[in-house]
Amino acid sequence: MKxxxxxxxxxxxxxxxxxxESRADHPSQWSAIESIAAKIGCTPQTLLTWVRQHERDTGQREGPTTSELAxxxxxxxxxKELRKANEIL
Structure with missing residues (x-):
C-alpha cells in the first residue's frame, strides 16, 4: 500500500x-496540470482536485466551498456526539 x-x-x-499562471502556455488546463504535478511531485488527479476546489472557493465553479465543507x-x-449522548441517556 502506498x-x-x-x-x-x-x-x-x-x-x-x-x-x-502557466495555463496560456499549454493547450488545455489538464496539460498544465500534468506539467505542474510532475514538478511538485503529486499526481495530476490530486492537483486537479486542488484546482477544482480553488475554483469553487473563488466562485468560478458550482459546489461547496472549503469553509462550507469544514x-x-x-x-x-x-x-454523532449528540446521538452517543442520547444512547447513554
Whole structure:
C-alpha cells in the first residue's frame, strides 16, 4: 500500500497558482496540470482536485466551498456526539 504524502496548504496554493499562471502556455488546463504535478511531485488527479476546489472557493465553479465543507464536517461530528449522548441517556 502506498503512503499518501501530505502537502502543506502553501504548496497546494502555489501549485494551483502555477497552473493558473502557466495555463496560456499549454493547450488545455489538464496539460498544465500534468506539467505542474510532475514538478511538485503529486499526481495530476490530486492537483486537479486542488484546482477544482480553488475554483469553487473563488466562485468560478458550482459546489461547496472549503469553509462550507469544514462546517458540514463539524456539524456531522456534533450530530454523532449528540446521538452517543442520547444512547447513554
Amino acid at each position: 503512503k499518501s504524502v501530505k502537502f502543506s496548504p502553501e504548496v497546494r496554493e502555489r501549485a494551483v497558482r502555477m497552473v493558473e 462546517r458540514l464536517k463539524e456539524l456531522e461530528r456534533e450530530v
